Amino acid sequence: MISLRGLTKRYGDKTAVDGLDLDVSPGRVTGFLGPNGAGKSTTMRMILGLDRPTAGSALVNGVPYAALRHPLREVGALLDARAVHPRLTARTHLRAVARSNGIAVSRVEEVLETVGLTGVAGRRAGSFSLGMGQRLGIAGALLGDPGVLMFDEPVNGLDPDGVRWVRELVRSLAAEGRTVFVSSHLMSEMQETADQLVVLGRGRLIADAPIGEVIAGSSVNAVKVRSPQASELGRLLAASEARVEQPSTDELIVTGATIEQVGRVAHEAGALLYELSNRSASLEQAYMELTASSVEYTTALLPGGPAETRKTRV
Numbered sequence: 001m002i003s004l005r006g007l008t009k010r011y012g013d014k015t016a017v018d019g020l021d022l023d024v025s026p027g028r029v030t031g032f033l034g035p036n037g038a039g040k041s042t043t044m045r046m047i048l049g050l051d052r053p054t055a056g057s058a059l060v061n062g063v064p065y066a067a068l069r070h071p072l073r074e075v076g077a078l079l080d081a082r083a084v085h086p087r088l089t090a091r092t093h094l095r096a097v098a099r100s101n102g103i104a105v106s107r108v109e110e111v112l113e114t115v116g117l118t119g120v121a122g123r124r125a126g127s128f129s130l131g132m133g134q135r136l137g138i139a140g141a142l143l144g145d146p147g148v149l150m151f152d153e154p155v156n157g158l159d160p161d162g163v164r165w166v167r168e169l170v171r172s173l174a175a176e177g178r179t180v181f182v183s184s185h186l187m188s189e190m191q192e193t194a195d196q197l198v199v200l201g202r203g204r205l206i207a208d209a210p211i212g213e214v215i216a217g218s219s220v221n222a223v224k225v226r227s228p229q230a231s232e233l234g235r236l237l238a239a240s241e242a243r244v245e246q247p248s249t250d251e252l253i254v255t256g257a258t259i260e261q262v263g264r265v266a267h268e269a270g271a272l273l274y275e276l277s278n279r280s281a282s283l284e285q286a287y288m289e290l291t292a293s294s295v296e297y298t299t300a301l302l303p304g305g306p307a308e309t310r311k312t313r314v
């Protein structure tokens with residue numbers, strides 16, 4: 001369990017994390033989302049005692065990280081996969097981490113096996129690809145068999161096979177009853193992996209809800225109707241305050257009305273229907289709407305010029 005109360009971090013006059021209240025619960029995967037600069041890494045660093053909060057608290061299993069007697073046995077984290085000495089072999093690195101945390105060295109071979117690095121464990125970490133480095137970072141997180149796991153962008157640099165492997169690993173860790181907190185910018189991956197979503201914007205909590213609720217809140221959710229009487233039906237629906245688009249002569253896209261309401265209007269009008277279906281938003285669409293006003297770095301197409309990345313006024 002991770003508990004944040006009024007968690008705040010300021011760097012000079014920049015507030016990176018702004019009064020965050022949040023519980024990350026065990027037994028499910030909690031996805032941690034937010035635009036660049038939203039404060040995700042800073043939050044994770046404070047949970048791990050790597051940054052000191054300006055105000056508020058971050059507790060792991062009820063205590064600050066610094067007060068944990070055997071930190072790696074309580075919380076494992078992958079923050080920066082490059083944080084391994086390049087001249088050490090994967091095995092030597094993991095053995096050193098195990099020894100310094102009172103973890104049996106035999107555990108090293110187990111985690112190497114879990115992440116699929118047994119065959120290259122004698123190679124220097126500096127020769128590893130980005131994907132192998134990510135696997136080594138994950139092995140380090142798993143070393144103490146902790147109940148709480150935090151992964152910052154774990155699929156960064158992984159090939160499709162590796163992405164699937166991380167998804168399955170993360171889900172199985174949650175199924176074992178662990179607290180799993182994962183940040184990612186890959187919405188399609190989050191949609192497949194997370195149960196709960198926490199969305200940050202400019203250091204503040206924008207959403208903390210089951211993924212289904214986040215998607216259901218999108219205005220992109222709509223009802224699709226195909227009917228030879230689409231125009232007539234469209235007029236009736238518009239009169240009942242639904243918003244209606246007619247992309248083709250026999251098709252309507254209706255927002256602001258449930259599928260039951262649309263079905264009833266069609267029935268009362270005696271309209272013949274070829275199709276009546278829900279069109280669900282993707283997580284990406286729901287996320288874009290949620291964070292639209294919190295994006296710090298936007299790309300603007302300037303008249304007569306190429307796309308330019310500019311910083312909007314905060």
Ligand SMILES: Nc1ncnc2c1ncn2[C@@H]1O[C@H](COP(=O)(O)OP(=O)(O)OP(=O)(O)O)[C@@H](O)[C@H]1O
Nearest residue numbers: 011014015016034035036037038039040041042043
């Ligand atoms: N050491 C630091 N000194 C000054 N400002 C910092 C420092 N670390 C982070 N920041 C600022 O705090 C804000 C939050 O940064 P953070 O890295 O936590 O965001 P993030 O959500 O992890 O972003 P990304 O998705 O790009 O990794 C940013 O505006 C960043 O520039």
